Amino acid sequence: MSLLSVEKLTKSFGGLTAVSNVNMKIEKGELVGLIGPNGAGKTTLFNLLTGVYVPSSGSIKLNIDGNEKELGGLKSYNVTKAGLARTFQNIRLFKDLTVLDNIRIAMHQNVKYGLTSAFFRSNKFYEEEVRLMKEAEQLLDIFKLTHKKNELAKNLPYGEQRHLEIVRAMATKPVILLLDEPAAGMNPNETLELTNTIAQIRKDFNLTVLLIEHDMSLVMKICERLYVLDYGTLIASGAPSEVRTNKRVIEAYLGEDV
Amino acid sequence: MKVLNKKNIITLVLILVFYSVIQGLISARVINSFYEITIATICINIILAVSLNLVTGFTGQFSLGHAGFMSIGAYAGALTVMNTNSTMGFLAGVLIGAIAAAFVGIIIGIPTLRLKGDYLAIATLGMAEIIRVVFLNMNDITNGAAGLNGIPRYANWLWLFVFTAVTLILINNFIKSSLGRACISIREDEIAAESMGINTTKYKVMAFSIGAFFAGIAGALYSSYFYFIKPDLFGFMKSIDILVIVVFGGMGSITGSIIAAIVLAVVTTFLQSFAALRMIFYALLLIIIMIFRPQGLLGTKEITDLFKFKKKSEKIE
Ligand SMILES: Nc1ncnc2c1ncn2[C@@H]1O[C@H](COP(=O)(O)OP(=O)(O)OP(=O)(O)O)[C@@H](O)[C@H]1O
Numbered sequence A: 001m002s003l004l005s006v007e008k009l010t011k012s013f014g015g016l017t018a019v020s021n022v023n024m025k026i027e028k029g030e031l032v033g034l035i036g037p038n039g040a041g042k043t044t045l046f047n048l049l050t051g052v053y054v055p056s057s058g059s060i061k062l063n064i065d066g067n068e069k070e071l072g073g074l075k076s077y078n079v080t081k082a083g084l085a086r087t088f089q090n091i092r093l094f095k096d097l098t099v100l101d102n103i104r105i106a107m108h109q110n111v112k113y114g115l116t117s118a119f120f121r122s123n124k125f126y127e128e129e130v131r132l133m134k135e136a137e138q139l140l141d142i143f144k145l146t147h148k149k150n151e152l153a154k155n156l157p158y159g160e161q162r163h164l165e166i167v168r169a170m171a172t173k174p175v176i177l178l179l180d181e182p183a184a185g186m187n188p189n190e191t192l193e194l195t196n197t198i199a200q201i202r203k204d205f206n207l208t209v210l211l212i213e214h215d216m217s218l219v220m221k222i223c224e225r226l227y228v229l230d231y232g233t234l235i236a237s238g239a240p241s242e243v244r245t246n247k248r249v250i251e252a253y254l255g256e257d258v
Numbered sequence B: 001m002k003v004l005n006k007k008n009i010i011t012l013v014l015i016l017v018f019y020s021v022i023q024g025l026i027s028a029r030v031i032n033s034f035y036e037i038t039i040a041t042i043c044i045n046i047i048l049a050v051s052l053n054l055v056t057g058f059t060g061q062f063s064l065g066h067a068g069f070m071s072i073g074a075y076a077g078a079l080t081v082m083n084t085n086s087t088m089g090f091l092a093g094v095l096i097g098a099i100a101a102a103f104v105g106i107i108i109g110i111p112t113l114r115l116k117g118d119y120l121a122i123a124t125l126g127m128a129e130i131i132r133v134v135f136l137n138m139n140d141i142t143n144g145a146a147g148l149n150g151i152p153r154y155a156n157w158l159w160l161f162v163f164t165a166v167t168l169i170l171i172n173n174f175i176k177s178s179l180g181r182a183c184i185s186i187r188e189d190e191i192a193a194e195s196m197g198i199n200t201t202k203y204k205v206m207a208f209s210i211g212a213f214f215a216g217i218a219g220a221l222y223s224s225y226f227y228f229i230k231p232d233l234f235g236f237m238k239s240i241d242i243l244v245i246v247v248f249g250g251m252g253s254i255t256g257s258i259i260a261a262i263v264l265a266v267v268t269t270f271l272q273s274f275a276a277l278r279m280i281f282y283a284l285l286l287i288i289i290m291i292f293r294p295q296g297l298l299g300t301k302e303i304t305d306l307f308k309f310k311k312k313s314e315k316i317e
């Protein structure tokens, strides 16, 4: 069984089928790219995988060490609990909160105290808050954000905001990380740092990554396998070198026959 | 990390000092009984504003029916204390009023808070109106439009102070816990919060019913202190009064709500002989805030922020 198996996944908005009959398999440890022209349905596919939208039909199966789970139709927070974490195409940080709080919020699902402990500050409260702080600081340290710990997210430079979004997703302890155009709007320097971050995530955390990206040089360089969407349907898949020369892909990107 | 850590001891000492100063002024007749009423109003309004701030300022859910929860507490408290006529009965009444209000909060919250968007404003507006009409028509129990008179006065300055202090401590503790941060993340970005593993409906309902719980306490205190209640006291205008305090002080600032409750109560006391002026003043105040300081007096700042830069390395707060 693959780690993630998507079968005949479809999503329609009224008359528009944004994702149509998509099949996709992702193996443990892979770095897979998802590409396609504007409006192809890439973000919609992410929204289906992460529970933001309910699929019109089809299934999404997550298989962690033989434990199979259907993700289609689950609420976002349950998908996150199951092991999928994401970033957003239009950055969605908790802008008016500090870097630290952005991280601690993403760690909340594993906090082991309830309402009474919160109200009366039981020993459990202090224990857990100390643990949370320690883990958050570790993560900030690994991703070189320690010096920005107490800054408001909105005050970070653009590239660092994108970086923080990835770190925040990591704080949910995912098995699969979904990145929606992480290099969008970045300068070459920032893109290079992003490449390093992704490499680090895979090496240190053994993560599986699914990446939407328009920057073709980046995609060709780091992805092991690609899926190509056009008008909601998969038109090609395979190694970057194969996809690059695929006739349908070239047509999709250039509009009409070449 | 014990309960008796330095911070908690300082808080306790400050509370006792504050109480002693006011109590001293009352004993020395510097504060006469006329101003005592103002102080009682301030305490009740602080509880109302801080509890609404949890819902609207911190969790980002716009509620227009806080007075409805207050009235549940007021009637439950009044009926309990009238039937028992003892301090224990008064305290039981406060508790019953708070629980009843929280219960209604959960019932209203579950269906409406699942929706994203501002449905809650409409739903709470309707809810408060329904509660008012119900109390108006339960003649046998609530004495209808004439209201309940001669409620035994067990709520005194000491009890008001205790309940205000406890409310502030508990709500502050909640906000500065992981559960509180979960609530704040909903205000910041609901979709992102949900994608980070936060069950947003759960925390919205939690904040909403905690808010209702404390509004219930405020209502019960009100009925016992002012010994007279009628449904009209808890209409739409009362909800707006509370909202004005929250907006004026700053959505997301407990300190702001406290300051605003004090300022507005003092101003109201001085404008007492010109009741009509008060509403004009409120309207003007709202307009001025919206133009010059839309985030309110303090925005999301707290008084404790003043001490923070000194000890940035401080661990848990
Ligand atoms: N909630 C929605 N309601 C209606 N139509 C939608 C909705 N979300 C997406 N669409 C439509 O679905 C199609 C696919 O959009 P999507 O955002 O998935 O594209 P994309 O591949 O991510 O494009 P881009 O590269 O520009 O980000 C578009 O035509 C879009 O207008």
Ligand SMILES: [Mg+2]
Residues within 6 Å of the ligand: A042, A043, A044, A089
């Ligand atoms: Mg997109």
